[in-house]
Amino acid sequence: MNSSPVQIWRKHKNLHNYLGKTGRLLVWTKIFVAPTGFEHQTPYIVGIVQFEDPSTSSGQVRLPAQVVDCPEESLKVNQKVQVVIRKIGKAKAEDVIEYGIKVKPL
Amino acid sequence: MKVKVLGTGLTKFGEHWDKSLKDLAFAAAKEAIEDSGLDTDKIDAVFVANMLHGKLTGQDHLGALVASNLGIVGGAFRVEAACASGGIAIHLAIQSLMSGTYKNVLVVGAEKMTDAGASEISSALMGAGSEDERKAGLTFPALYALMAKAHMQKYGTTRSHLASVSVKNHYHASLNEKAQFPYEVTLEKVLESPIISSPFTLFDVCPVTDGAGAVVLSSDSTQPGVFITGSAVATDTVDLSQRSSLIEIAATRQAAKEALKQAGVKISDIKVAEVHDCFTIAEILAMEDLGFCQKGEGGKFIQKGSTKLGGSCPVNTSGGLKACGHPVAATGVKQIIEITRQLQGRVGKRQVANADVGLTHNVGGTGGTVVVHVLQT
Secondary structure, three states, X not given: OOOOHHHHHHHHOOHHHOOOOEEEEEEEEEEOOOOOOOXXXXXXXXXXXXXXXXXXXXXXXXXXXXXXXXXXXXXXXXXXXXXXXXXXXXXXXXXXXXXXXXXXXX | OOEEEEEEEEOOOEOOXXXXXXXXXXXXXXXXXXXXXXXXXXXXXXXXXXXXXXXXXXXXXXHHHHHHHOOOOOEEEXXXXXXXXXXXXXXXXXXXXXXXXXXXXXXXXXEOOOOOOHHHHHHHHHHHOOHHHHHOOOOHHHHHHHHHHHHHHHXXXXXXXXXXHHHHHHHHHOOXXXXXXXXXXXXXXXXXXXXXXXOEEHHHEOOOOEEEEEEEEEOOOOOOOEEEEEEEEEEOOOOHHHOOOXXXXXXXXHHHHHHHHHHOOOHHHOOEEEOOOOEHHHHHHHHHXXXXXXXXXXXXXXXXXXXXXXXXXXXXXXXXXXXXXXXXXXXXXXXXXXXXXXXOOOOHHHOOOOOOEEEEEEEEOOOOEEEEEEEEO
16 A cells, blocks of 8 residues: 655655664565555565664564565575665555665675 | 353355445344344344455444444444454453443444455555555565464474365365355365465465354343353554564463453363464464464374364364455454354254363454453353
8 A cells, every 4th residue: 555755754764774784584485465566576575684773672673574686595594684775665657656674685 | 251142143254246244244143133032122232343344445434334224223333453353342242241331232243355356455454464564565474474484493383284274174164054165175285276475375375255243242141042251352563573472472372361261261171162263374373372282283283183073172163264264354253153153052064062162262463462252051
């Protein structure tokens, strides 16, 4: 489901917090049946990534993120990954293009 | 807790192209009221469980819509808690009876899903997830696939263990004329079907379903019926990644502990159960987290036949979400109907002998909401 321009603006303000961070890929799945807006990407890989973050009580933060720029066969549990900024979903011609975080293997 | 199920009603689960949500809700409710032996004017309130109808069709205000269609003019409420909407509606209805506000209430769970396409349904269901999960392109099969992968990594659970859940539940559905897929499947068919989200194939995943279920509940314990002796809800983070563990649903443990305590029974006393098998891993997790077996042993426990009809505690005799079907908000109500009818000895070929204590387990999202009920004769 597409976000409104103000929702995208609000989300974009926080993206720099994640830029360049590295973490570990805990688990992943390859998706063949996608929700609206992601159909053109299938199949694609999404995993749960754990980042070190001293500002939190546990010292760690976990996020779901797409894993890009690699074949699935090359991934392994606890794979080191780095955050990159990429387009999220598919915007229509007159929509604001949304960006968000994905990860790529290091 | 002195609440009784007086009557039950259930539509066929499947593709009802000729019926609207209003039609399905009416059919299930009418059957439940007739089964209860009460006149409609004795129903004080209606609780309508639904997750998707407003999003898919624009029609909200379902409490009054369903109640007025039945000629009921008392309280009318719409309840939403993702796939646990039905169980939560039952829980709230019980609270309304125990408070003394109402004496007899109707709970209707209804969902009309097959009018929408696969991507539209996948997106709508992701309303039960978090914004971060939606932006990552996750779907519910994918979220449970992540839990399955984590379970496989830690405990050595196999694709064959997962598939055995589907095989068992299809066998049970083959004995249920109300099931969406009333036929058996082989382990090979499950393993060889197309991949939806690795490691899940098509037969690891519950279908898109239309259907409705309804029950009449009463605080009048002199009426004939089945007692609900435990009703408990527990919650957790909506976002799967924010949990401390991916290999358990902590809310299941908490809700089960409380519901069993209220009923004064142990998990070993349960003779029949309906659990939330939206994906095959979900039934494995449910067996472990409810306490039917040790953590990590769920796959082997199911594969050896303990939960098949004829086993020590048959689970999902309706066919479960996988094979009976999963009209999202109707599921929690259907579970209560199946256990009620098991305890009344009304389910024919899939009857569990000497069933006197049963349990239902209904999950919203990936475990953000869990509701557990215990029923007794």
